[in-house]
Amino acid sequence: MQQAKSHTFSLLLYLLGFLLLWEWLRPLSVITNNGSVNYFVGFAAFSFLLTYLRLPYWLTFPVKFIAIVYALHLLFFYNTSFFSGLWVDYFFEDLRENLIFVFDGNWVGLTDLFRSFIFFILLWIISYLMRYWLLQARRIFLFFFVTIIYLTILDTFTMYHADLAIVRTMIIGLVLLGLLRVIKIQEKEKVSFKRKKLPLSWMLALVVMVALTSAVGYAAPKFGPQWPDPVPFIQKAANGYEEYGSGQKDAKTGGAVQQKIGYDSDDTHLGGGFSMDDTPIFYTSGEYTHYWRVTSKNFYTGKGWINKPEGKPQKVDLSHLSDYPILNLYESGTEVKKSTDTIEYLGRNFPQLIYGGSLTGIKALNQKNADLQLNENSGLFEPTYHGRHISLKSYTLEYQYPTFSIPKLSRVKGTANDPEVIKSTYLQLPTSLPARVRNLAQELTGNETNRYDKVQAIVNYLQGSDYTYQIDDVAKPSGNTDYVDQFLFDTKVGYCDNFSSSMVVLLRTVGIPARWVKGFTQGTYKETLSDSKYEYEVKNSDAHSWVEVYFPGSGWVPFEPTKSFDNINSFNYASDTEDSQTTSTPEKTQDQQEQQEKQQQPEKQEQKTAEAKTTTPKDFHLSLGTVWKVLALIVLLLLIASFILWRSRKKWLPGYLLRQYSGRTDDHALDQAFRKLLYLLQLYGYKKRPEQTLREYAERVDRHLGTKDMGRLVTKYEERSYYKADPHQWSDCKESWENIIKKLRG
Structure with missing residues (x-):
């Protein structure tokens, strides 16, 4: 598709995708105590830029990681030099402690530093997903729909007012859906536009429709809230609130609230039972x-x-x-x-x-x-x-x-x-x-x-x-x-x-x-x-x-x-x-003193046993040597996982290729898919001999597999390579390519 390869058009899609993501970040300053949302917005923009530039992974990965580390330094350790090892030791100690909390399911114990680190990683992943949704899958509706739900929930249950956010999101989402729909129509109908640009009439029609629907939706009269405030009901349900019936029983008990024991700053309405929490x-x-x-x-x-x-x-x-x-x-x-x-x-x-x-x-x-x-x-x-x-x-x-x-x-x-x-x-x-x-x-x-x-x-x-x-x-x-x-x-x-x-x-x-x-x-x-x-x-x-x-x-x-x-x-x-x-106290003087002495002076054998036990989470101390051991363990696990994937590639690679090229419609799909097929055939034992031509090799493959698909695929590939044939021939030979892979997979 020529239009998708336009840098200007891709930049427009990325820009709209970033604006849609920005609507997720705007409420954070209101619904949390985080006053540094700009750091997250800046990192998201930086990640989108690197994704748009399509730089190699070996370059973007360390660059983004350094950007995350630098942002965390600005957020939590700005009074310490970036090159100081003190804050790095603290960061790794905090990371290790929080990983233990994660494995223990202690989610409320996670620190702000760790939460911020995970959030940066999430933004990194979303920037990659945006590229897939916009330029490959051509689908953004699910993310657009979830964004609308997210804003409506925040508007209902928090202090964030999403009036303008809903309008902005609707405009951005409709424009994105319209552009992606135009691209799909152009690909399906094989329409070529001059100078790799969408016709002005198409763009004008899209802009007018979005502007008209947005203006009508904004200006039209709207119903007020049709339901009572759901927050009190949900809070009661979450706390296990249960009212007793009226009459003598209610007068006696006054109702019961099953809560969980712990410190609570709200003491305006005391009473109700609770469950233990140790x-x-x-x-x-x-x-x-x-x-x-x-x-x-x-x-x-x-x-x-x-x-x-x-x-x-x-x-x-x-x-x-x-x-x-x-x-x-x-x-x-x-x-x-x-x-x-x-x-x-x-x-x-x-x-x-x-x-x-x-x-x-x-x-x-x-x-x-x-x-x-x-x-x-x-x-x-x-x-x-x-x-x-x-x-x-x-x-x-x-x-x-x-x-x-x-x-x-x-x-x-x-x-x-x-x-x-x-x-x-x-x-x-x-x-x-x-x-x-x-x-x-x-x-x-x-x-x-x-x-x-x-x-x-x-x-x-x-x-x-x-x-x-x-x-x-x-x-x-x-x-x-x-x-x-x-x-x-x-x-x-x-x-x-x-x-x-x-x-x-x-x-x-x-x-x-x-x-x-x-x-x-x-x-x-x-x-x-x-x-x-x-x-x-x-x-x-x-x-x-x-x-x-x-x-x-x-x-x-x-x-x-x-x-x-x-x-x-x-x-x-x-x-x-x-x-x-x-x-x-007067009445319990001697008994309490004996009890306290007994409690504070356990038997020596119990003390020795306690000292031999593993330290509690509060005793974590992370040395530099421990950091390297942890990193070495992570690298070792990655190497083992990579080896297992490489050894089992005959099992998962065919299915992966089928999914990877199922939605491809661009003019390079045929070239890339054909080269991947040659590698897969070689992996399954059908190696092309140096003296063989492609046609001879295709005949041998078809003879072994009992098909004619390889011959048809080679013919289309040669026409594409030597005669500058229609770049959209991939759709004509895609079925043959898939049949060969399915035959190999059995």
């Missing part, structure tokens, strides 16, 4: 065991928790953490010890920073130039990189570990010493709170004379026999039902959110400032490290919520009201002048 999230190592804080919330709505005011994240000055009141948990009357903890995430899928105690420093962030944003109303840390939210891999915390004096806590009576800012923020309750909640709090604390005893009375009540800890079939309040009231008086079944929320509300009703805190428990003990620190593994199932109560002179003191959980914080029973003797 996926590990991070490892911690430190001298002391404590809960891991993510955020706290101050405003109870009757259904859940929010922060008022909500607050906006601000960049943190890490050298002045003491300037942030939300981080200063303890006051001067609390005995504290300085300590450090190290946190290492198993997958970069947790975009918040966890911490324990009263923070004094954050160091060793694994990503250079990363900033930390702090919400000063909730204490929530979020790492960012040039304005984009990221997930850290590791960091080190410096903090103060407290020991609370029970005699000192017991001396707090009344609310006279509570600062006004504390009382105005942490005594809030909804006006709709049922009176029986207040009456219960008065009943529980009425005989106590100090704040500590009042708090402990509520803890003991919630951990008593009247309440049951359960994670499945847990009520979710509906209508005007209060979340805490439903748990305290109706269901009496729930998990940490039920117990902790109830304790905060009960304390506030008697004038004791308290707040709701969420994060993770200490996790599961793994081993004792050489520096006398304990290593713990924290999983999704360790997500937890607890209570902090304000004591003047001591600060915010953590309490654990959830049944089957113990308060692992350090309390001192001695008077202020006596030597410290630390334990846990």
Whole structure:
């Protein structure tokens, strides 16, 4: 086909194909946190250009790979020299770790660096497919149709507005379909155009039709949405939402939501059961065991928790953490010890920073130039990189570990010493709170004379026999039902959110400032490290919520009201002048200490066994020698695969050639197909002797195969070669060529 060989015409097809692909990339800046879409667009354009130039693979392959590596350097390591080996080592370490995640099915653990690398590879593949779709198969409708579906889904379920994108895509797609249809008609009817150009009348008709249909479609009146918003329904279906029937049963349970346990930033509607998820999230190592804080919330709505005011994240000055009141948990009357903890995430899928105690420093962030944003109303840390939210891999915390004096806590009576800012923020309750909640709090604390005893009375009540800890079939309040009231008086079944929320509300009703805190428990003990620190593994199932109560002179003191959980914080029973003797909560002091010592000091034989086991994913360290071993293994596998393909080529090559030339209609198809057939005949033992002419060779092949197809094919080939016959003779002899291959394949 003469027109297809026109560089100008091919360039037009490639340009339209690139514009169609661009519509896939435009929404990324809206639906993701990726602010660097231009890098992907630039690489896609570069790949299309190299594909259009039809340079040899041995040149385009390394050029495109270098372009990907350079783009990744600009995205993630721009402060490091491109020729530095440090970022290359990091890249290969990250690649190896993510490949393990892929084989383990841990898709959420994949890092941004690896995702970007895979996306560049995908764009590379698409640039090759575009060449096949546009210049060989002459089919683009499927990609065009999928693009329309893609845009409509994004317009429905995301913040991306695809109004103009749909119009652009329709115009580009219709023009492409029209041009490819014209080419097919020209090939089928064997029409030759002068100067290898499409007639102006054809082009004009195509442009007018596309412009007319686009204008009518854009200007015509359109129906509004005919269905209600499908997003809430789909979200409920995805979460396994199931409403109970009306009547007494509904009033009692309020419905149930089967969720998967783990940290969730949305606490506006608490309740509903969940299933366990023991996926590990991070490892911690430190001298002391404590809960891991993510955020706290101050405003109870009757259904859940929010922060008022909500607050906006601000960049943190890490050298002045003491300037942030939300981080200063303890006051001067609390005995504290300085300590450090190290946190290492198993997958970069947790975009918040966890911490324990009263923070004094954050160091060793694994990503250079990363900033930390702090919400000063909730204490929530979020790492960012040039304005984009990221997930850290590791960091080190410096903090103060407290020991609370029970005699000192017991001396707090009344609310006279509570600062006004504390009382105005942490005594809030909804006006709709049922009176029986207040009456219960008065009943529980009425005989106590100090704040500590009042708090402990509520803890003991919630951990008593009247309440049951359960994670499945847990009520979710509906209508005007209060979340805490439903748990305290109706269901009496729930998990940490039920117990902790109830304790905060009960304390506030008697004038004791308290707040709701969420994060993770200490996790599961793994081993004792050489520096006398304990290593713990924290999983999704360790997500937890607890209570902090304000004591003047001591600060915010953590309490654990959830049944089957113990308060692992350090309390001192001695008077202020006596030597410290630390334990846990009053009732469980000796038992908890023995249990903790038993947990933290496993048998020596178990330690030896644990040390002999394979390291966990967090221990990956990739040396340059390991990189070469991995590369050598990949090369070896490729060589083995190539050898197997070469040895079995008689089985797969005939079918491959039949598929390769089934849609060919260009003027070079006959020459190339004939040469491939000669190679295939030689492979099957029909080698042409030097003294034989093509006709003699064809007679021998036909005699062995029992056909006359080889003779007819040679005749057409000679006419094509010597007499400049019709270049489209391939369609006349294609059947003979296929018959010979099918005979060889048997």
